[in-house]
Amino acid sequence: MAGAFVGALAILTLSMVFSWPVAGGKQSPADVAAENLAAAFEAPAGSCLNWKPDGSDMKPVGCDQPHLFEVTGDVDISAEYNASAPSPTEEAWREIAKQKCTTGAATYLGGKLDPFGKYSVGALKPSDEQWRDGDRKLRCGLQRAAPSGNTLVATTGSAKNQDQSDVYDPGTCLALVNKNVGDPIRCAEEHAYEITAVVDLAQIFKDAAPDEAQQQAAMLEQCTKLTNDYSGGLDLASKKLLLTWDTRKPESWEAGSHHAVCKVGAPLPDNTGLAPITGSIKDAGPAAQSSAPATPSSAASPPPSSGG
Known part of the structure; x- marks a missing residue:
């Protein structure tokens, strides 16, 4: 769920812009941002989304371009949260995304989601304003979190066609x-x-x-x-x-x-x-050279534990 906060931030930042009408003639940057966000809101499964590091300018991009999120489907949670229900806490959102999005993500990948792989299941949740307006739709997707879990790593190519091994290129x-x-x-x-x-x-x-x-x-x-x-x-x-x-x-x-x-x-x-x-x-x-004291180890040795 590292990307859920980022996604929610993007939606919150641009949600008021999203409601602005697009005037005729030359479009302003705000108009373009609104159109991009509208397209991101309605992006079908198989679409890829990207945004700036500050969470702004969320927009659909081709999956052959670097992106942070690949949409696997939408989930409506209105049956569990009616019009008067308060917005879930961040911890509750993480659990909701795990319960509601994991099965769909695995199905999207042909039934094979590596539990130790580079892709994790994420979700873009409604902002507080959207929640008050009755939006109960969760946008489920796949993302790659960095080892810290605090940031996302851009990927290129659809997750459907990727080896899911959690590896980085030589030189990283x-x-x-x-x-x-x-x-x-x-x-x-x-x-x-x-x-x-x-x-x-x-x-x-x-x-x-x-x-x-x-x-x-x-x-x-x-x-x-x-x-x-x-x-x-x-x-x-x-x-x-x-x-x-x-x-x-x-x-x-x-x-x-x-x-x-x-x-x-x-x-x-x-x-x-x-x-x-x-x-x-x-x-x-x-x-x-490492700053560590010398150790009596050989130049090649097995790792302390297996990777995913």
């Missing part, structure tokens, strides 16, 4: 927040991990779903080679860095999520989290 760095993983950030800033490769496990395991041990062995081999190529042969241990990777859970594999990432980080010696890294390992210089 993820922020360090309280010794843990945060949102994508510039590699020049302190970060927790740098993604060095994406492995398609379906190309390795073509006949049957691999178990955890098989995935670990395959990722060890692939990540060692691919990360060495990515970094230009950097000795990770000399920089106090550790190669790790994700694997896919059975539920993810069944949903068609077969990609996993190789990544480089710097676990703290006491295993309480991650140390900050500054600079890309592609630079292979002092700037890429």
Whole structure:
């Protein structure tokens, strides 16, 4: 539901604009915003929506363009909330969206929604003004939340045609927040991990779903080679860095999520989290060195836990 607040903010910000009539002749920016929002309100399943970081200018865009929300359907909750009912709390809205939108989202994806994948179920709720006017329609959709859950990550292409693995492209760095993983950030800033490769496990395991041990062995081999190529042969241990990777859970594999990432980080010696890294390992210089104390680890090691 990370996007529910963003969506509600956009609707609240522009709802008064939405009611303005569109005059003839040259349109003002407010007129254009009103038309965009009207189209977003009525966007059918399969439509994609985008908006600015401040929640303004919500509008439909082609799904082949970067977008923050893909509509999977509408849900009317007027049976549970009559005309005199107060607007639900934010916590209640999250539960309503979970109960009302999840099944439809899975159906929209052909019955396969990876519970550990990059897509989460979200909803755009009526603003307080719309609620008072009797709007009880919830716009359900799919979105990609950043690791923090506080922001959304734009995606390109319909979710129907995507491998749902929660992966980022090589060269992406993820922020360090309280010794843990945060949102994508510039590699020049302190970060927790740098993604060095994406492995398609379906190309390795073509006949049957691999178990955890098989995935670990395959990722060890692939990540060692691919990360060495990515970094230009950097000795990770000399920089106090550790190669790790994700694997896919059975539920993810069944949903068609077969990609996993190789990544480089710097676990703290006491295993309480991650140390900050500054600079890309592609630079292979002092700037890429972790500030963590040296640890007696090899250049390649399995991750502490499996990914989705």
